[in-house]
Amino acid sequence: MTEAGNGNKVCRSGILIYTVLGLWGLSTIFPFAWVLLNSFKASAEVLNSSFALPETWILDNYVTAFSRMNIGTAYRNSLIISGSVTAGVVLLSAMLAFALTRYRFAGRRLVNALLAASLMFPVFSTIIPVYRMMIRAGLLGTKLAVILPHIAGNLSFATIVMVGFMKTVPIDMEEAAYMEGAHVFQVFGRIIVPLCKASLSTVAIFSFLWSYNDLFVQKIMIRDNTKYPISNLLETISSQYGTDFGLMAASVTLIVLPVLLVYMVLQKNIIKGLTAGAIKG
Amino acid sequence: MLYKKKWPALLFVLPGLLFLLIFLYLPFLENIRNSLYNMKAVVELPGSAWKFIGLKNYRRLLWDPDLRTAIGNTLKMMALTVVFEVGFAFVLAVLVSNVKRLQQAFRTVYFFPVVISATAIGLMFKLFYNYNGGMLNQLLNAVGKEPVNWLSPARAFGMVAVPILWSYIGFYFVILLTGLSDISEDIYEAASIDGCGRGRQVFYITLPMMKPVFATCVTLAVTGALKVFDLPWVIVPNGAPQGLTHFLGTYMYQQTFGLNDYDYGSALAFMIVVMGVVAAGVVGFFTREREV
Numbered sequence: 381m382t383e384a385g386n387g388n389k390v391c392r393s394g395i396l397i398y399t400v401l402g403l404w405g406l407s408t409i410f411p412f413a414w415v416l417l418n419s420f421k422a423s424a425e426v427l428n429s430s431f432a433l434p435e436t437w438i439l440d441n442y443v444t445a446f447s448r449m450n451i452g453t454a455y456r457n458s459l460i461i462s463g464s465v466t467a468g469v470v471l472l473s474a475m476l477a478f479a480l481t482r483y484r485f486a487g488r489r490l491v492n493a494l495l496a497a498s499l500m501f502p503v504f505s506t507i508i509p510v511y512r513m514m515i516r517a518g519l520l521g522t523k524l525a526v527i528l529p530h531i532a533g534n535l536s537f538a539t540i541v542m543v544g545f546m547k548t549v550p551i552d553m554e555e556a557a558y559m560e561g562a563h564v565f566q567v568f569g570r571i572i573v574p575l576c577k578a579s580l581s582t583v584a585i586f587s588f589l590w591s592y593n594d595l596f597v598q599k600i601m602i603r604d605n606t607k608y609p610i611s612n613l614l615e616t617i618s619s620q621y622g623t624d625f626g627l628m629a630a631s632v633t634l635i636v637l638p639v640l641l642v643y644m645v646l647q648k649n650i651i652k653g654l655t656a657g658a659i660k661g
Numbered sequence: 662m663l664y665k666k667k668w669p670a671l672l673f674v675l676p677g678l679l680f681l682l683i684f685l686y687l688p689f690l691e692n693i694r695n696s697l698y699n700m701k702a703v704v705e706l707p708g709s710a711w712k713f714i715g716l717k718n719y720r721r722l723l724w725d726p727d728l729r730t731a732i733g734n735t736l737k738m739m740a741l742t743v744v745f746e747v748g749f750a751f752v753l754a755v756l757v758s759n760v761k762r763l764q765q766a767f768r769t770v771y772f773f774p775v776v777i778s779a780t781a782i783g784l785m786f787k788l789f790y791n792y793n794g795g796m797l798n799q800l801l802n803a804v805g806k807e808p809v810n811w812l813s814p815a816r817a818f819g820m821v822a823v824p825i826l827w828s829y830i831g832f833y834f835v836i837l838l839t840g841l842s843d844i845s846e847d848i849y850e851a852a853s854i855d856g857c858g859r860g861r862q863v864f865y866i867t868l869p870m871m872k873p874v875f876a877t878c879v880t881l882a883v884t885g886a887l888k889v890f891d892l893p894w895v896i897v898p899n900g901a902p903q904g905l906t907h908f909l910g911t912y913m914y915q916q917t918f919g920l921n922d923y924d925y926g927s928a929l930a931f932m933i934v935v936m937g938v939v940a941a942g943v944v945g946f947f948t949r950e951r952e953v
Contacts, residue, residue, distance in 0.1 A: 398760065404830075430799055500938055502910075502937060506930075512691075568673075595895075615895055636777055636781055655832065
């Protein structure tokens with residue numbers, strides 16, 4: 381009797397818990413689903429019946445996004461920028477972490493302190509002088525003007541993550557390789573980098589996403605709309621074509637979809653990458 | 662043995678260190694210097710040399726009503742993130758850790774908005790808030806109510822805060838869930854043998870053991886609120902309406918790159934750093950005190 385009652389209670393609270401969790405899940409999925417659905421409608425139809433399936437499924441919004449808004453070019457620009465940022469951050473942070481964990485040299489503590497303190501500088505606090513620097517170097521409007529500050533913005537945190545990991549890598553293999561005649565650069569390239577693959581991919585993921593999603597630096601450094609990366613283009617669409625609901629829905633879909641696909645494949649790594657630092661290991 | 666020769670260390674450190682110095686430290690220092698000058702043009706040209714004006718920009722900070730709104734909004738955002746984002750994420754994390762099935766699915770779904778750019782989320786919410794045929798007004802229309810101006814002066818701040826909070830709950834959820842799973846099952850078992858129920862376990866075991874994780878979350882939430890830019894900029898550019906939705910980041914951007922007031926922008930930027938250091942210090946002080 382009591383046992384049955386107990387089971388009932390557990391069951392009922394279980395249903396309640398699943399309902400709450402399910403509702404929140406729905407709140408995260410529903411907005412994206414709504415946008416996807418409406419991207420296949422003409423703007424007038426979005427205005428009147430945004431919850432119904434499209435009367436006729438049209439691709440006009442996507443055609444406009446590619447032909448008039450050049451979203452394809454924006455993708456290419458974003459991939460070049462974020463790809464370079466990722467490569468730069470991965471390489472430089474691995475090198476820094478290698479030196480900081482394997483060598484005892486004068487100034488090591490200073491470098492560590494500089495890295496930790498720079499986490500306190502938000503991008504706002506350096507952007508005006510960097511902007512001036514880019515103007516004087518004639519780089520304003522180029523991809524490099526975005527890439528360089530993006531690398532600098534991610535480097536400290538990436539290095540701190542890498543130092544945390546490299547510390548735990550035992551030094552024996554490196555010593556053994558040295559005995560067999562390998563020099564430091566071979567040890568770094570053939571032993572350290574392969575051993576750190578997991579944490580390097582963590583670093584790669586957050587650098588890439590951070591750079592890909594950033595609007596602030598892109599907005600300041602690139603003013604020519606034929607050179608816009610994706611966030612910049614989206615913001616322009618939002619401010620200039622804000623009444624074209626179909627185009628806006630298609631643009632959001634186009635920026636979300638590739639990220640969604642990558643997320644489905646790499647979700648474990650991505651979640652780990654973006655929460656790195658907050659969670660140990 | 663391998664690392665006895667020191668010179669390679671220099672080669673490994675130098676490129677990264679130069680990056681830090683050239684793109685972070687020197688600009689940071691230059692920014693402070695710039696804030697003390699009247700920057701007539703962003704790059705000094707012959708004939709338009711900058712004049713030293715001392716703390717004039719900092720005095721202006723004190724009497725700037727729009728800045729007061731921006732600071733107020735940022736502080737409100739800090740409080741909201743701590744209470745709603747971290748708080749609600751904790752509720753979700755406790756619930757998920759109590760169910761057996763679908764744990765992984767919930768993680769995947771909740772975290773997804775974190776991956777999406779704030780620009781895209783802002784655009785999406787613009788579609789929801791639009792007066793003429795936005796999603797929310799269509800819903801109101803369906804139940805026979807008058808449409809609402811969602812971005813009116815009275816509502817705008819709340820309407821901008823919602824997507825900021827919504828999109829990052831999954832982030833704190835994952836951190837807190839990981840923290841929860843680090844608490845050993847034995848403690849809970851011992852507690853239930855001693856007759857401590859599920860609800861009380863949360864208060865007497867989970868919350869105290871999670872303090873360090875909460876400290877991390879609160880620090881991230883508070884410093885994160887200082888960096889808010891993309892979302893409000895896309896939904897309500899230039900602090901629309903009437904500068905009421907300005908945050909520190911959007912206000913600094915507007916002053917600097919909208920109104921070309923580079924020296925005042927520099928002072929604002931430095932103020933944001935100071936506020937960040939103070940905020941992190943305050944959070945650190947409180948969390949450290951309690952751990953002892």
